[in-house]
Amino acid sequence: MKKSATILTHASQLLTLRGNVAPRRGSQMADLGIIEDGAVLIENGKITAIGTTDELRPHSKAADEIDCRGKVILPGFVDSHTHPVFAAPRLIDFEKRISGASYEEIATAGGGIRASIRGVREASDEQLAHHVLTALNEMSSHGTTTVEAKSGYGLDLASELKSLEAIKRAAENWPGTVVPTLLGAHTVPPEFREDHDEYVRIVCEEMIPAVCGVPQVRAPHLGANLGNNARRQLASYVDVFCERGAFTPEQCVRILRAAVQHSLKTRVHIGQLTHTALELFAEFHCTSFDHMDHVSNADIAFLSRIDAVATLLPAANYFLGLDAFPPARRLIDAGVAVALATDYNPGTSPTTSMPFVLSVACTHMKMSPAEAITAATINGACALDLQKKKGSLEPGKDADIAIFDAADYREIPYWFGVNRCWQTLFAGRE
Numbered sequence: 387m388k389k390s391a392t393i394l395t396h397a398s399q400l401l402t403l404r405g406n407v408a409p410r411r412g413s414q415m416a417d418l419g420i421i422e423d424g425a426v427l428i429e430n431g432k433i434t435a436i437g438t439t440d441e442l443r444p445h446s447k448a449a450d451e452i453d454c455r456g457k458v459i460l461p462g463f464v465d466s467h468t469h470p471v472f473a474a475p476r477l478i479d480f481e482k483r484i485s486g487a488s489y490e491e492i493a494t495a496g497g498g499i500r501a502s503i504r505g506v507r508e509a510s511d512e513q514l515a516h517h518v519l520t521a522l523n524e525m526s527s528h529g530t531t532t533v534e535a536k537s538g539y540g541l542d543l544a545s546e547l548k549s550l551e552a553i554k555r556a557a558e559n560w561p562g563t564v565v566p567t568l569l570g571a572h573t574v575p576p577e578f579r580e581d582h583d584e585y586v587r588i589v590c591e592e593m594i595p596a597v598c599g600v601p602q603v604r605a606p607h608l609g610a611n612l613g614n615n616a617r618r619q620l621a622s623y624v625d626v627f628c629e630r631g632a633f634t635p636e637q638c639v640r641i642l643r644a645a646v647q648h649s650l651k652t653r654v655h656i657g658q659l660t661h662t663a664l665e666l667f668a669e670f671h672c673t674s675f676d677h678m679d680h681v682s683n684a685d686i687a688f689l690s691r692i693d694a695v696a697t698l699l700p701a702a703n704y705f706l707g708l709d710a711f712p713p714a715r716r717l718i719d720a721g722v723a724v725a726l727a728t729d730y731n732p733g734t735s736p737t738t739s740m741p742f743v744l745s746v747a748c749t750h751m752k753m754s755p756a757e758a759i760t761a762a763t764i765n766g767a768c769a770l771d772l773q774k775k776k777g778s779l780e781p782g783k784d785a786d787i788a789i790f791d792a793a794d795y796r797e798i799p800y801w802f803g804v805n806r807c808w809q810t811l812f813a814g815r816e
């Protein structure tokens with residue numbers, strides 16, 4: 387039988403994030419469960435023991451050893467909010483925005499989200515899958531092992547399905563874990579500018595049924611002819627962009643109700659540009675509320691009572707050159723579980739680097755380095771409902787591990803703009 391045990395030894399710091407508390411809130415977010423001269427024993431893709439190198443050595447005689455002297459070992463990052471299915475960078479937006487152009491001027495010059503919609507509609511399945519896979523590989527080279535990936539630049543049934551198929555194909559060729567999300571409600575596509583509600587109907591009645599993986603029986607007499615039986619589930623989540631200029635709270639509620647009826651989990655883009663009360667969405671038990679630049683005290687009180695995670699995306703604020711950032715301190719100090727993600731997308735956050743996001747979180751949102759790491763690992767896992775398998779290094783969990791060329795975990799957000807990730811392991815393998 388092929389040996390499949392590996393031991394990582396002599397880490398300067400092993401960040402376990404252990405303790406069965408998920409999501410982490412308040413002062414729990416600063417507790418990384420650090421073991422010095424740390425070791426991790428991995429068997430058949432799972433972590434079977436953690437401890438000091440001396441403690442684990444006697445139990446690991448037959449294991450392959452990876453010497454991690456001078457390194458920090460931590461759970462692989464969970465990037466719980468990305469938009470990787472696009473065809474081209476948005477360089478017109480980038481340059482025009484620098485010169486002070488408005489959204490309208492950018493759109494007139496051929497930029498904006500419409501450029502991404504055109505690109506995805508015209509791209510082949512292979513091109514999109516290739517782009518997604520390239521992004522996933524970049525992400526893992528920076529220590530990310532689990533990624534949430536949204537559709538949302540196709541915005542018609544065929545192009546949203548093509549986008550989710552591209553995610554699925556890329557995921558099959560990447561050793562990490564990908565959680566697919568339907569974001570048909572990203573923006574109203576140009577052809578429905580005069581009839582937003584008709585587009586919402588298409589999301590509810592065409593897109594959601596098509597991605598949920600459940601054969602549909604519209605009428606009992608069709609029961610014998612279920613050509614959809616082999617339909618694959620293409621999304622685990624439905625996301626909506628609740629914002630002025632995108633979808634109203636009432637439209638979002640309609641879409642999320644359709645999602646729940648089709649047994650899909652829910653998450654919401656909210657509070658990026660303007661405030662919307664979170665309690666409007668209480669009935670959906672959303673796994674995560676994302677962006678959260680604009681929050682009220684009532685929202686914070688609501689979030690501190692429930693398990694939903696607030697996923698903050700400060701790389702978007704950075705890239706847009708904004709002065710304001712999501713209020714991480716207010717949220718954490720009030721007991722809200724905070725996660726961090728890249729928001730990787732061509733318009734507002736073209737970065738695949740979680741270490742960069744951690745750096746921005748520390749410098750611009752005043753999160754401590756320890757809080758940022760918790761937000762990017764165990765709380766990110768909670769933001770995808772994967773906390774039983776991912777996000778901490780404890781016996782029984784998947785051996786998804788990032789190893790950084792750093793003697794102290796604070797170096798991970800400290801060295802910004804460079805990649806100090808030395809190795810990424812997925813289920814114990816490179």
Ligand SMILES: [Zn+2]
Pocket residue numbers: 467469655729
């Ligand atoms: Zn987003």
